[in-house]
Amino acid sequence: MARTLEWRTRTGVDTDHGRAATVEFDHVSKVYGPVSARARRAGSPPAPGAVNDLSLAIPAGAICVLVGPSGCGKTTSLKMVNRLIEPTSGRILLGGIDAATRELTDLRRGIGYVIQQTGLFPHQTIVENVGTVPRLLGWPAARIKERSEELLGLVGLDPAKYAGRFPSQLSGGERQRVGVARALAADPPIMLMDEPFGAVDPIVRERLQDEFLRLQEDIAKTILFVTHDIDEAIKMGDLVAVFQQGGRVAQFGTPTELLASPASDFVARFVGADRGLKRLSLSRVRDISLQPAVIGRLGEPAGEARRRALADPLPYLLLVDGLERPVGWLRDIEIDGDGVLTEAMAIPMSPLLSPETTLKDALSMMLDADVHTGIVVDRTGRVSGLVTTESIGGFLRETAVGATPAPEQDAP
Amino acid sequence: MIDWGWVGDHLGAILGRTVQHLELAAIAVAVGFAISFGLGLLAISYRRTYPLFSGIAGILYTIPSLAVFAALVSVTGLSIYTAEIPLIAYTLVILVRSIVAGFDSVPRDVLEAADGMGYNRRERFRRIVLPLSVPLMVAGLRLASVSSIGLVTISATLGASFGGLGFFIFEGYHREFPTEILVGAVPSIVLAIVVDIAFVRVQRRLTPWAQEQEVRRDTWEGLPSGPSVGF
Amino acid sequence: MIDWLLDPVHWSGSDGIPIRLFEQVAISGASLLIAALVALPVGLWIGHTGRAANLAINIANIGRAIPSLAAIGIIAPITQAFDPELGFKVYPTLFAMVILAIPPILVNAYAGVSGVDRELVEAARGMGFRERQILARIEAPIALPVIAGGLRSATVQVIATATLGALFGFGGLGRYLVDGVAQNDDGQIFGGVFLVAALALLAEGGFALLQRVLTSPGLRLAQSSAETPSA
Numbered sequence: 001m002a003r004t005l006e007w008r009t010r011t012g013v014d015t016d017h018g019r020a021a022t023v024e025f026d027h028v029s030k031v032y033g034p035v036s037a038r039a040r041r042a043g044s045p046p047a048p049g050a051v052n053d054l055s056l057a058i059p060a061g062a063i064c065v066l067v068g069p070s071g072c073g074k075t076t077s078l079k080m081v082n083r084l085i086e087p088t089s090g091r092i093l094l095g096g097i098d099a100a101t102r103e104l105t106d107l108r109r110g111i112g113y114v115i116q117q118t119g120l121f122p123h124q125t126i127v128e129n130v131g132t133v134p135r136l137l138g139w140p141a142a143r144i145k146e147r148s149e150e151l152l153g154l155v156g157l158d159p160a161k162y163a164g165r166f167p168s169q170l171s172g173g174e175r176q177r178v179g180v181a182r183a184l185a186a187d188p189p190i191m192l193m194d195e196p197f198g199a200v201d202p203i204v205r206e207r208l209q210d211e212f213l214r215l216q217e218d219i220a221k222t223i224l225f226v227t228h229d230i231d232e233a234i235k236m237g238d239l240v241a242v243f244q245q246g247g248r249v250a251q252f253g254t255p256t257e258l259l260a261s262p263a264s265d266f267v268a269r270f271v272g273a274d275r276g277l278k279r280l281s282l283s284r285v286r287d288i289s290l291q292p293a294v295i296g297r298l299g300e301p302a303g304e305a306r307r308r309a310l311a312d313p314l315p316y317l318l319l320v321d322g323l324e325r326p327v328g329w330l331r332d333i334e335i336d337g338d339g340v341l342t343e344a345m346a347i348p349m350s351p352l353l354s355p356e357t358t359l360k361d362a363l364s365m366m367l368d369a370d371v372h373t374g375i376v377v378d379r380t381g382r383v384s385g386l387v388t389t390e391s392i393g394g395f396l397r398e399t400a401v402g403a404t405p406a407p408e409q410d411a412p
Numbered sequence: 413m414i415d416w417g418w419v420g421d422h423l424g425a426i427l428g429r430t431v432q433h434l435e436l437a438a439i440a441v442a443v444g445f446a447i448s449f450g451l452g453l454l455a456i457s458y459r460r461t462y463p464l465f466s467g468i469a470g471i472l473y474t475i476p477s478l479a480v481f482a483a484l485v486s487v488t489g490l491s492i493y494t495a496e497i498p499l500i501a502y503t504l505v506i507l508v509r510s511i512v513a514g515f516d517s518v519p520r521d522v523l524e525a526a527d528g529m530g531y532n533r534r535e536r537f538r539r540i541v542l543p544l545s546v547p548l549m550v551a552g553l554r555l556a557s558v559s560s561i562g563l564v565t566i567s568a569t570l571g572a573s574f575g576g577l578g579f580f581i582f583e584g585y586h587r588e589f590p591t592e593i594l595v596g597a598v599p600s601i602v603l604a605i606v607v608d609i610a611f612v613r614v615q616r617r618l619t620p621w622a623q624e625q626e627v628r629r630d631t632w633e634g635l636p637s638g639p640s641v642g643f
Numbered sequence: 644m645i646d647w648l649l650d651p652v653h654w655s656g657s658d659g660i661p662i663r664l665f666e667q668v669a670i671s672g673a674s675l676l677i678a679a680l681v682a683l684p685v686g687l688w689i690g691h692t693g694r695a696a697n698l699a700i701n702i703a704n705i706g707r708a709i710p711s712l713a714a715i716g717i718i719a720p721i722t723q724a725f726d727p728e729l730g731f732k733v734y735p736t737l738f739a740m741v742i743l744a745i746p747p748i749l750v751n752a753y754a755g756v757s758g759v760d761r762e763l764v765e766a767a768r769g770m771g772f773r774e775r776q777i778l779a780r781i782e783a784p785i786a787l788p789v790i791a792g793g794l795r796s797a798t799v800q801v802i803a804t805a806t807l808g809a810l811f812g813f814g815g816l817g818r819y820l821v822d823g824v825a826q827n828d829d830g831q832i833f834g835g836v837f838l839v840a841a842l843a844l845l846a847e848g849g850f851a852l853l854q855r856v857l858t859s860p861g862l863r864l865a866q867s868s869a870e871t872p873s874a
Contacts, residue, residue: 082769109771119766123784123859133770166861182770192769474799474843476806478817479836482824562710566807569824581716585811590720597716604708 020060020222021095021189023081028054028090030076030247049076051247054090058239060189061220067233068243068250068270074226076247078192081224082111094190109133112183112191112221116198118175120167126152126178127163133186151181156211173204180212184219191223198227209235230271234259234278242267255282260399276396277360285362285376286355288395290385293318293375296330296341306335318375319346324382326352326375350375355384359392415591422595426580430599433576436567437560440496444503444556451504452511462512469505477502477566485570495567495574502563503556510552514545547619554611561604565596576600644837647830658818660838667815667842670733670808671801674740678797682745683790686752690786691778696753703746711804714739715811736808743804744797751793755786788858795850802843806835816842 032047048071058064066074079085081092083099092099099107120129130148139147149159155177167175176197183191197205197212209232216223227233233240234255242258244250244266251263259279262268271278294312296305296319309317309332317330319341328346335345351365353374366374366389374387419426455462480498488494518541526536568575568582575582580596583589647653654660682703689696715735722730722738759782767777783790809817819835822828 079769084765084769105771105773107771108769111769113766113769115762115766115769117760117762119763121763121767121781121785121861122865123861125861136771136776166859166864168861168865471840471844474803474840474847475836476803476817476820476839478806478810479820479832479839482820482832483829483836485824486829558708561708562712565710565712569810578710578712581712582810584716585719590723593716593720597713600713601709601717604710604713605705608704608708 019187019189020220022060022093023056023058023064023190023222023224024093024096025054025056025077026091026093028077028080028087028092030073030080030085031088049073049247051076051080051087054247054249056241056249056252058222058224060095060222062238063216063223063225063236064239064241065225065227065233065237066241066243067227067230067237069245070228072243072245073247074228074241074243075194077243078194078224078226081190081192082108082113105136109136109186110188110190112186112188114176114179114183114191114193114196116195118167118179118199120175120178120182122167124166125163126157126165126167126170127159129167129178130182130185132182133188137186147185148181151184152178154184154215155181157181171204172200173208176200176208177211180215184221189222191221193223193225195227196225197232198229205232212236231278234271234282242270244270256399279396279399280360280363280392281358283359283395283399284355285353285357285359285374285387288359288387288391290376291388291391293383293386295320295324295383298322298327298341298343300341302335302339302341303337305330305341306332306337309335314373316373318383318386319343320383323380326377326383352377353387354378359395362387363389363392414594415589418589418591419595426577426595426599429575429577429579429596430603433561433564433578433600433603436495436499436564436574436576437557440499440503440560440563441553441557443496444500444507445553447500448504448507448511448552451508452515455508455512456515465508469508472501473505477563478569481567481570490571490573494570495564499560499563499567503560506556506559507552510548510555511545514548514552515541517548518544547615550611550615550618554608554615557611558604558608561600561607565600577603644830644833647828647834648837653834663814663816663818664838664842666813667802667805667817667839670736670740670805670813670815671798671846674737674801674805675744675794675798677737678741678744678748679794681741682749683752686749686790686793687756687778687783690753690756691774691782693757696757700750700753703749706742707746709742711739711743711807712810714742715807719811732812732814735811736805736813739807740801740805744801747793747797747800749793751796752786752790755789755793756782758789759785784859785862788854788862791850791854791857795847795854798846798850799843802846803839806839 028051030049030051032050051073054073054077056064066077068074076085080087081094081099083104086100094102094107094111121132124132127145127148130151131144134144134147149163152159152162157174157177162170162174162178167178170178176199179196183193197208200208213236225233225236227236233242237255239253240255240258241252242250250270251258251267256279258267259271259275259282262271262275268275291314294309294314294317296309296317298319298321305317309315309330312332315332317332317335319327319330321327326349327343328349330341330345331347335341350371351362351369351374353362353365353376355376355378357365362374366372366387372389375383376385376387378384451465455465477498480501481494484494484497488497522540522544523536526540531539564576565578565581566575568578572579577596577600580592581600582596584592584594584596656662685699688694689699715738718738719731719735722734724730726734756778763781763785764777767781768774772780805813805815806817806820808815809821816835816839819831819838823830823832823835
């Protein structure tokens with residue numbers, strides 16, 4: 001048994017235990033209670049949690065976030081994947097195989113499951129909790145222990161310190177990490193996460209989100225992630241499905257599509273009036289074209305530099321050192337005609353941005369520093385160009401082109 | 413097996429014994445409740461007294477009622493006290509616990525809200541604590557009543573002037589006459605069950621805000637370590 | 644009482660304390676075993692599924708209302724017809740004690756299991772536990788303190804109440820109470836009371852210890868940290 005599993009895990013060709021599998025909802029509905037024809041005709045609202053003709057295709061290795069107000073059917077949809085709830089009609093295909101045809105416990109052991117309250121077993125130690133599914137699968141004890149400790153390390157908990165503790169001895173954030181480790185134990189190709197970070201405070205939540213995104217770069221699972229928080233959806237999702245009352249999907253697409261062109265008033269309201277700002281948090285400095293900077297080097301003759309600066313519309317010259325690292329700004333008309341450029345002449349710096357900085361952070365840093373320009377530097381600290389508030393505005397306008405059904409509120 | 417003729421001849425005696433049975437039990441529960449209420453107030457005012465009482469109750473509860481009745485004969489002779497004192501003592505075990513549990517069951521935030529709105533301690537007790545502890549108090553009364561009905565049968569060991577329907581069980585046993593045993597046993601079971609069910613009704617009526625679920629479960633959960641007295 | 648207990652005459656022979664003690668332990672043990680075999684599976688099952696819970700709890704409540712003496716009386720004529728010897732001396736007491744022990748065991752098993760956080764159960768189900776595994780590996784261990792509490796309270800009740808059997812020809816420690824009353828021998832009565840109470844308290848202490856040993860330290864920690872969540 002163990003040998004087979006190991007083989008499966010390594011090759012990743014099996015749908016049970018491999019790297020990732022596709023998830024496809026094919027016209028899936030869930031109707032609660034005896035729905036009489038009369039109730040339908042009377043137009044009574046569907047019961048909370050109902051799902052209406054859901055079709056989604058999620059590629060292997062993607063995080064798909066199901067987001068929407070409470071009672072919209074997002075959790076129901078999630079639980080239909082591991083068949084905690086059976087669909088009334090339609091099919092759910094996991095790696096191309098209909099979930100309904102799989103043996104129930106077998107199916108579930110091949111899907112990682114993380115819930116908001118973590119569902120850690122209070123009477124078992126952390127290492128026992130993490131080893132739950134491998135134990136159900138009958139792995140040998142030594143391998144379970146090895147795997148559990150490996151996973152604890154992966155989620156940032158020192159096994160030597162945490163393995164023997166009980167859940168009640170951990171903080172909320174630590175418990176959530178254990179919850180994630182437990183779901184990953186048998187290396188399932190699919191993970192279901194039901195508001196996994198909903199029970200911790202905002203600061204811890206943000207850290208867990210970041211860590212999880214980093215982890216996902218390595219493990220590359222197919223993840224269905226339920227939340228009611230649109231910001232979390234936009235941050236975590238490669239794809240986002242916005243649910244609305246009655247268990248319908250109002251829009252399914254990438255976060256950028258959602259923010260740039262909401263498909264309906266409902267989606268526009270749900271993503272919020274600040275969706276322009278939210279789009280900024282999705283794009284990074286490397287995504288926009290940088291403005292060239294007029295550069296002067298330390299020790300360079302000042303007159304020449306002044307001429308170059310005056311020829312450019314930007315009234316400033318960027319002073320750099322011998323390694324092309326920024327030193328400060330010089331106002332073009334204040335540069336003396338003679339002598340050389342020295343550090344003492346420079347006025348305070350603009351914020352330094354890396355290509356990885358989000359546009360939202362970049363804008364915020366510029367506003368904080370009360371300037372219109374940020375200096376983009378590469379890994380070694382060399383100047384690669386400038387970002388201005390105008391170039392950020394231009395980027396927003398560009399990416400929203402031809403995609404704005406809602407009234408003009410989107411214009412900057 | 414059953415001599416119906418004997419039953420017919422003794423209907424008057426059966427009725428009389430039934431009334432006596434209820435009387436003995438009712439006095440025990442009424443007096444027991446009055447004492448328990450006082451002790452309960454004492455317990456919530458002076459928290460330190462409660463563990464002491466719990467300890468005593470726990471030990472009392474391991475002493476067979478049979479022995480308590482017998483032991484009292486040498487103290488009080490064969491009077492009504494000989495029967496009632498043990499009956500009352502056993503109701504205390506149940507009632508004090510349920511009354512204190514009732515007082516304690518009022519959520520802290522409710523108490524804080526009451527304080528915040530300006531209730532003084534007395535008003536808070538009368539208007540908030542008392543009504544909210546009714547479910548557990550009634551649960552305790554139910555348990556105490558049923559338990560007392562059972563214990564009354566054992567007071568028949570004291571002689572013919574006690575025991576209610578238990579008298580027939582003993583006399584039937586000594587006369588080796590099954591009909592009489594059953595005439596004592598069956599009605600006393602019926603009596604206990606009827607009173608039990610009647611209390612469930614009362615519980616529901618008194619606490620319209622409590623869910624059906626609570627009414628059913630609080631009898632044990634409110635008294636987690638307060639087992640019914642062996643009877 | 645101390646003289647009576649220390650008199651070597653009372654420690655030997657067919658009427659000696661060791662024999663009586665053995666009889667008391669045997670009838671209590673047997674009735675608890677039978678009651679547990681009936682009540683534990685039912686309690687765990689209705690706790691897990693929630694099915695038929697109301698019915699089972701109501702039956703348990705009725706069982707609790709039945710006076711033990713009446714239970715002995717009602718069954719004696721029946722079992723006696725089948726087996727004149729044991730049917731008179733042993734079975735009625737055994738039957739009454741089983742009835743006495745079932746309600747606390749059943750209700751606590753149900754309350755313990757149904758009280759396990761449903762989120763936890765769903766998490767287990769979602770990870771691929773079979774229903775039986777959920778009950779055995781998750782619900783039962785977590786509910787263990789409550790389940791053991793039911794067994795504990797049943798045990799104490801049965802030990803104290805089984806003395807009633809002596810009124811109907813059964814031996815056990817109740818003999819000393821009944822004979823003490825008949826012979827007007829206070830030393831014997833109090834000696835008997837002492838033995839019963841000691842046995843009950845011993846059993847209770849044993850259960851408390853067992854409960855501690857069997858309960859996962861994770862649950863104890865969870866309980867103690869419930870009010871002050873760890874940082």
